[in-house]
Amino acid sequence: xxxxxxxxxxxxxxxxxxxxxxxxxxxxxxxxxxxxxxxxxxxxxxxxxxxxxxxxxxxxxxxxxxxxxxxxxxxxxxxxxxxxxxxxxxxxxxxxxxxxxxxxxxxxxxxxxxxxxxxxxxxxxxxxxxxxxxxxxxxxxxxxxxxxxxxxxxxxxxxxxxxxxxxxxxxxxxxxxxxxxxxxxxxxxxxxxxxxxxxxxxxxxxxxxxxxxxxxxxxxxxxxxxxxxxxxxxxxxxxxxxxxxxxxxxxxxxxxxxxxxxxxxxxxxxxxxxxxxxxxxxxxxxxxxxxxxxxxxxxxxxxxxxxxxxxxxx
Numbered sequence: 001x002x003x004x005x006x007x008x009x010x011x012x013x014x015x016x017x018x019x020x021x022x023x024x025x026x027x028x029x030x031x032x033x034x035x036x037x038x039x040x041x042x043x044x045x046x047x048x049x050x051x052x053x054x055x056x057x058x059x060x061x062x063x064x065x066x067x068x069x070x071x072x073x074x075x076x077x078x079x080x081x082x083x084x085x086x087x088x089x090x091x092x093x094x095x096x097x098x099x100x101x102x103x104x105x106x107x108x109x110x111x112x113x114x115x116x117x118x119x120x121x122x123x124x125x126x127x128x129x130x131x132x133x134x135x136x137x138x139x140x141x142x143x144x145x146x147x148x149x150x151x152x153x154x155x156x157x158x159x160x161x162x163x164x165x166x167x168x169x170x171x172x173x174x175x176x177x178x179x180x181x182x183x184x185x186x187x188x189x190x191x192x193x194x195x196x197x198x199x200x201x202x203x204x205x206x207x208x209x210x211x212x213x214x215x216x217x218x219x220x221x222x223x224x225x226x227x228x229x230x231x232x233x234x235x236x237x238x239x240x241x242x243x244x245x246x247x248x249x250x251x252x253x254x255x256x257x258x259x260x261x262x263x264x265x266x267x268x269x270x271x272x273x274x275x276x277x278x279x280x281x282x283x284x285x286x287x288x289x290x291x292x293x294x295x296x297x298x299x300x301x302x303x304x305x306x307x308x309x310x311x312x313x314x
Contacts, residue, residue: 021283022229026264029271034059037112038269041094041146042121044071047168047228050262051118052079058266061086061112065103065121067093094121094145095131097311104152113160114153116269119146120168126194128187135310136186138194142201147208148311150223154215161220164269165212167205168261169225169281175199179293180207182306206281206294207303213279222278224268228261229284260284 038055042048043064056079066072072089079085092103122142129137157163176199184190212223264284268274281290308314
Protein backbone atom coordinates (compact mmCIF):
# COMPACT_ATOMS: atom_id res chain seq x y z
CA UNK A 1 0.00 0.00 0.00
CA UNK A 2 2.77 2.44 0.95
CA UNK A 3 4.72 1.56 -2.18
CA UNK A 4 1.75 2.28 -4.45
CA UNK A 5 0.98 5.54 -2.63
CA UNK A 6 4.51 6.82 -3.18
CA UNK A 7 4.90 5.57 -6.75
CA UNK A 8 1.89 7.53 -8.00
CA UNK A 9 3.42 10.71 -6.57
CA UNK A 10 6.62 10.44 -8.62
CA UNK A 11 6.96 13.06 -11.35
CA UNK A 12 9.00 12.62 -14.50
CA UNK A 13 10.03 16.27 -14.21
CA UNK A 14 11.69 15.60 -10.85
CA UNK A 15 13.60 12.65 -12.28
CA UNK A 16 14.71 14.75 -15.25
CA UNK A 17 16.02 17.42 -12.89
CA UNK A 18 17.91 14.77 -10.94
CA UNK A 19 19.70 13.60 -14.08
CA UNK A 20 20.56 17.15 -15.12
CA UNK A 21 21.75 18.07 -11.63
CA UNK A 22 24.21 15.16 -11.60
CA UNK A 23 26.20 16.98 -14.29
CA UNK A 24 26.45 20.27 -12.37
CA UNK A 25 29.40 21.47 -10.33
CA UNK A 26 28.90 23.06 -6.90
CA UNK A 27 28.55 26.80 -6.56
CA UNK A 28 31.56 28.65 -5.18
CA UNK A 29 31.84 30.80 -2.07
CA UNK A 30 34.37 33.56 -1.31
CA UNK A 31 33.59 33.82 2.41
CA UNK A 32 36.16 32.48 4.87
CA UNK A 33 35.53 30.66 8.14
CA UNK A 34 37.93 32.53 10.40
CA UNK A 35 36.76 32.43 14.02
CA UNK A 36 34.21 29.68 13.33
CA UNK A 37 34.18 26.17 14.74
CA UNK A 38 33.17 23.26 12.50
CA UNK A 39 32.29 19.87 13.97
CA UNK A 40 32.66 17.17 11.31
CA UNK A 41 32.23 13.42 11.60
CA UNK A 42 34.24 10.90 9.60
CA UNK A 43 37.24 13.02 8.57
CA UNK A 44 39.86 10.30 8.08
CA UNK A 45 38.99 9.48 4.45
CA UNK A 46 36.93 10.46 1.43
CA UNK A 47 34.54 13.40 1.65
CA UNK A 48 35.20 14.05 5.33
CA UNK A 49 38.96 14.20 4.83
CA UNK A 50 38.71 16.68 1.94
CA UNK A 51 36.16 18.72 3.88
CA UNK A 52 38.45 18.98 6.89
CA UNK A 53 41.33 20.06 4.65
CA UNK A 54 39.23 22.66 2.83
CA UNK A 55 37.70 24.10 5.99
CA UNK A 56 41.10 24.32 7.68
CA UNK A 57 42.50 26.14 4.65
CA UNK A 58 39.67 28.68 5.02
CA UNK A 59 40.49 29.43 8.66
CA UNK A 60 38.01 27.21 10.53
CA UNK A 61 38.75 25.61 13.87
CA UNK A 62 37.93 21.90 13.64
CA UNK A 63 36.46 19.29 15.94
CA UNK A 64 36.73 15.89 14.25
CA UNK A 65 34.50 13.03 15.34
CA UNK A 66 36.33 9.85 14.33
CA UNK A 67 36.47 6.20 15.28
CA UNK A 68 40.15 5.67 14.38
CA UNK A 69 42.24 7.77 16.75
CA UNK A 70 45.57 7.11 15.00
CA UNK A 71 44.29 8.27 11.61
CA UNK A 72 42.72 11.32 13.22
CA UNK A 73 45.97 12.25 14.96
CA UNK A 74 47.77 11.99 11.62
CA UNK A 75 45.23 14.39 10.12
CA UNK A 76 45.68 16.79 13.03
CA UNK A 77 49.45 16.95 12.42
CA UNK A 78 48.92 17.51 8.70
CA UNK A 79 46.45 20.38 9.08
CA UNK A 80 48.27 22.11 11.94
CA UNK A 81 51.47 21.93 9.91
CA UNK A 82 49.84 23.33 6.77
CA UNK A 83 47.46 25.92 8.19
CA UNK A 84 48.24 26.36 11.89
CA UNK A 85 44.59 25.74 12.67
CA UNK A 86 43.07 24.72 15.99
CA UNK A 87 41.94 21.11 15.72
CA UNK A 88 40.93 18.39 18.15
CA UNK A 89 39.55 14.88 17.90
CA UNK A 90 36.69 13.34 19.82
CA UNK A 91 36.82 9.57 19.47
CA UNK A 92 33.44 8.05 18.66
CA UNK A 93 32.16 4.82 17.19
CA UNK A 94 28.72 5.74 15.87
CA UNK A 95 27.57 2.12 15.87
CA UNK A 96 27.44 2.39 19.67
CA UNK A 97 24.81 4.41 21.53
CA UNK A 98 27.10 4.59 24.54
CA UNK A 99 29.98 6.07 22.53
CA UNK A 100 27.65 8.41 20.65
CA UNK A 101 26.30 9.82 23.90
CA UNK A 102 29.82 10.10 25.32
CA UNK A 103 30.75 12.12 22.25
CA UNK A 104 27.74 14.39 22.84
CA UNK A 105 28.85 14.90 26.45
CA UNK A 106 32.24 16.17 25.24
CA UNK A 107 30.59 18.49 22.72
CA UNK A 108 28.27 19.87 25.39
CA UNK A 109 31.28 20.68 27.56
CA UNK A 110 33.06 22.63 24.82
CA UNK A 111 33.45 26.29 25.66
CA UNK A 112 33.45 27.36 22.03
CA UNK A 113 30.09 27.59 20.21
CA UNK A 114 29.35 25.29 17.27
CA UNK A 115 29.01 27.22 14.02
CA UNK A 116 28.84 24.24 11.66
CA UNK A 117 27.84 20.63 12.33
CA UNK A 118 28.38 18.20 9.45
CA UNK A 119 27.13 14.62 9.73
CA UNK A 120 29.33 12.75 7.27
CA UNK A 121 30.00 9.34 8.84
CA UNK A 122 28.24 6.47 7.14
CA UNK A 123 28.31 2.76 6.32
CA UNK A 124 26.95 0.51 3.59
CA UNK A 125 26.30 -3.21 4.06
CA UNK A 126 25.24 -5.70 1.42
CA UNK A 127 24.35 -8.24 4.12
CA UNK A 128 22.30 -7.64 7.23
CA UNK A 129 24.36 -6.81 10.32
CA UNK A 130 23.57 -5.48 13.77
CA UNK A 131 25.21 -3.05 16.16
CA UNK A 132 26.11 -3.83 19.76
CA UNK A 133 22.74 -2.30 20.66
CA UNK A 134 20.90 -4.83 18.49
CA UNK A 135 19.96 -2.29 15.81
CA UNK A 136 20.42 -2.87 12.08
CA UNK A 137 23.85 -1.38 11.41
CA UNK A 138 23.14 0.87 8.41
CA UNK A 139 20.09 2.45 10.08
CA UNK A 140 22.04 2.88 13.32
CA UNK A 141 25.13 4.60 11.90
CA UNK A 142 23.55 6.59 9.06
CA UNK A 143 20.42 7.78 10.83
CA UNK A 144 20.27 7.16 14.57
CA UNK A 145 23.75 8.45 15.43
CA UNK A 146 23.34 11.89 13.80
CA UNK A 147 19.76 12.06 15.08
CA UNK A 148 21.01 11.41 18.61
CA UNK A 149 23.68 14.11 18.28
CA UNK A 150 21.22 16.71 17.01
CA UNK A 151 18.62 15.90 19.64
CA UNK A 152 20.98 15.96 22.61
CA UNK A 153 22.77 19.07 21.36
CA UNK A 154 19.56 20.99 20.58
CA UNK A 155 19.51 23.19 23.68
CA UNK A 156 23.20 24.07 23.37
CA UNK A 157 22.67 24.93 19.71
CA UNK A 158 19.65 27.09 20.56
CA UNK A 159 21.58 28.95 23.24
CA UNK A 160 24.40 29.67 20.79
CA UNK A 161 21.91 30.42 17.97
CA UNK A 162 24.26 30.18 15.00
CA UNK A 163 24.75 26.63 13.74
CA UNK A 164 24.36 25.37 10.22
CA UNK A 165 23.67 21.63 10.42
CA UNK A 166 24.27 19.58 7.29
CA UNK A 167 23.59 15.91 6.61
CA UNK A 168 25.62 14.18 3.93
CA UNK A 169 22.53 12.43 2.62
CA UNK A 170 22.12 10.69 -0.74
CA UNK A 171 20.02 10.24 -3.84
CA UNK A 172 20.15 6.67 -2.56
CA UNK A 173 17.13 7.52 -0.41
CA UNK A 174 15.10 6.95 -3.58
CA UNK A 175 15.79 3.20 -3.40
CA UNK A 176 13.55 2.87 -0.33
CA UNK A 177 10.48 2.98 -2.58
CA UNK A 178 8.11 1.94 0.21
CA UNK A 179 9.62 4.34 2.75
CA UNK A 180 10.78 3.30 6.21
CA UNK A 181 9.38 0.01 7.58
CA UNK A 182 8.96 1.13 11.17
CA UNK A 183 7.51 -2.25 12.15
CA UNK A 184 10.50 -4.10 10.68
CA UNK A 185 13.61 -1.97 11.06
CA UNK A 186 15.69 -5.08 11.71
CA UNK A 187 14.63 -6.55 8.33
CA UNK A 188 13.25 -9.81 9.72
CA UNK A 189 10.16 -9.82 7.49
CA UNK A 190 11.29 -7.81 4.47
CA UNK A 191 13.98 -8.90 2.04
CA UNK A 192 17.22 -7.14 2.93
CA UNK A 193 19.40 -5.44 0.35
CA UNK A 194 22.15 -2.88 0.67
CA UNK A 195 20.31 -0.34 -1.48
CA UNK A 196 17.04 -0.67 0.40
CA UNK A 197 18.58 -0.48 3.88
CA UNK A 198 20.75 2.49 2.90
CA UNK A 199 17.76 4.19 1.28
CA UNK A 200 15.62 3.64 4.36
CA UNK A 201 18.26 5.18 6.65
CA UNK A 202 18.65 8.24 4.41
CA UNK A 203 14.87 8.56 4.16
CA UNK A 204 14.55 8.57 7.96
CA UNK A 205 17.22 11.27 8.03
CA UNK A 206 15.19 13.44 5.63
CA UNK A 207 11.93 12.93 7.53
CA UNK A 208 13.38 13.83 10.93
CA UNK A 209 15.12 16.82 9.32
CA UNK A 210 11.62 18.27 8.83
CA UNK A 211 10.98 18.05 12.56
CA UNK A 212 14.36 19.59 13.43
CA UNK A 213 13.69 22.40 10.94
CA UNK A 214 10.42 23.20 12.71
CA UNK A 215 12.06 22.95 16.15
CA UNK A 216 14.71 25.51 15.17
CA UNK A 217 12.33 27.68 13.12
CA UNK A 218 12.42 30.69 15.46
CA UNK A 219 16.21 30.77 15.60
CA UNK A 220 19.13 31.36 13.25
CA UNK A 221 19.90 27.62 13.19
CA UNK A 222 19.44 25.87 9.84
CA UNK A 223 19.46 22.19 8.93
CA UNK A 224 19.82 20.85 5.41
CA UNK A 225 20.76 17.66 3.57
CA UNK A 226 23.13 17.21 0.63
CA UNK A 227 23.68 14.51 -1.97
CA UNK A 228 27.48 14.45 -2.49
CA UNK A 229 27.45 13.01 -6.00
CA UNK A 230 29.31 9.93 -7.18
CA UNK A 231 32.74 10.49 -5.65
CA UNK A 232 35.62 8.25 -4.66
CA UNK A 233 35.22 7.03 -1.08
CA UNK A 234 35.87 3.99 1.11
CA UNK A 235 32.22 3.39 1.94
CA UNK A 236 31.27 -0.22 1.35
CA UNK A 237 34.84 -1.54 1.50
CA UNK A 238 33.76 -3.71 4.44
CA UNK A 239 31.75 -5.88 2.04
CA UNK A 240 32.85 -8.98 0.09
CA UNK A 241 35.08 -9.38 -2.95
CA UNK A 242 32.18 -9.38 -5.42
CA UNK A 243 30.84 -6.05 -4.19
CA UNK A 244 34.31 -4.49 -4.15
CA UNK A 245 34.92 -5.65 -7.73
CA UNK A 246 31.58 -4.23 -8.91
CA UNK A 247 32.32 -1.00 -7.09
CA UNK A 248 35.72 -0.64 -8.76
CA UNK A 249 34.40 -1.40 -12.25
CA UNK A 250 31.00 0.31 -12.23
CA UNK A 251 31.15 3.02 -9.57
CA UNK A 252 34.73 4.16 -9.03
CA UNK A 253 35.49 4.12 -12.77
CA UNK A 254 33.23 7.17 -13.20
CA UNK A 255 33.54 8.61 -9.69
CA UNK A 256 34.77 12.16 -9.15
CA UNK A 257 37.21 13.70 -6.71
CA UNK A 258 35.67 13.98 -3.20
CA UNK A 259 36.92 17.57 -3.15
CA UNK A 260 33.82 18.38 -5.24
CA UNK A 261 31.59 17.26 -2.37
CA UNK A 262 33.74 19.18 0.10
CA UNK A 263 33.28 22.34 -1.98
CA UNK A 264 29.52 21.84 -1.88
CA UNK A 265 29.61 21.41 1.89
CA UNK A 266 31.69 24.57 2.14
CA UNK A 267 29.13 26.54 0.14
CA UNK A 268 26.26 25.27 2.32
CA UNK A 269 28.30 26.08 5.45
CA UNK A 270 29.55 29.55 4.51
CA UNK A 271 27.59 31.16 1.66
CA UNK A 272 25.31 34.10 2.46
CA UNK A 273 22.83 32.88 -0.16
CA UNK A 274 21.80 29.90 2.02
CA UNK A 275 22.19 31.55 5.40
CA UNK A 276 18.44 31.35 6.12
CA UNK A 277 17.60 28.28 4.04
CA UNK A 278 16.50 25.31 6.14
CA UNK A 279 14.88 21.92 5.66
CA UNK A 280 16.04 21.54 2.06
CA UNK A 281 17.65 18.73 0.10
CA UNK A 282 20.51 19.72 -2.22
CA UNK A 283 22.17 17.83 -5.04
CA UNK A 284 25.59 19.32 -4.26
CA UNK A 285 24.42 22.97 -4.14
CA UNK A 286 21.31 22.69 -6.33
CA UNK A 287 17.98 22.49 -4.45
CA UNK A 288 16.00 19.39 -5.34
CA UNK A 289 12.76 17.68 -4.31
CA UNK A 290 13.35 14.45 -2.39
CA UNK A 291 11.39 11.35 -3.35
CA UNK A 292 7.76 11.32 -2.10
CA UNK A 293 8.57 9.01 0.81
CA UNK A 294 11.35 11.41 1.89
CA UNK A 295 8.92 14.31 2.34
CA UNK A 296 5.83 12.53 3.66
CA UNK A 297 4.69 14.76 6.53
CA UNK A 298 2.29 12.08 7.75
CA UNK A 299 5.28 9.88 8.64
CA UNK A 300 7.49 12.48 10.30
CA UNK A 301 6.20 12.11 13.88
CA UNK A 302 6.21 8.31 13.68
CA UNK A 303 9.84 8.17 12.51
CA UNK A 304 10.78 10.80 15.10
CA UNK A 305 9.22 8.85 17.98
CA UNK A 306 10.75 5.58 16.83
CA UNK A 307 14.16 7.24 16.61
CA UNK A 308 13.82 8.55 20.17
CA UNK A 309 12.82 5.08 21.33
CA UNK A 310 15.75 3.34 19.62
CA UNK A 311 18.20 5.94 20.96
CA UNK A 312 16.75 5.36 24.45
CA UNK A 313 15.82 9.01 24.78
CA UNK A 314 12.18 8.58 25.83
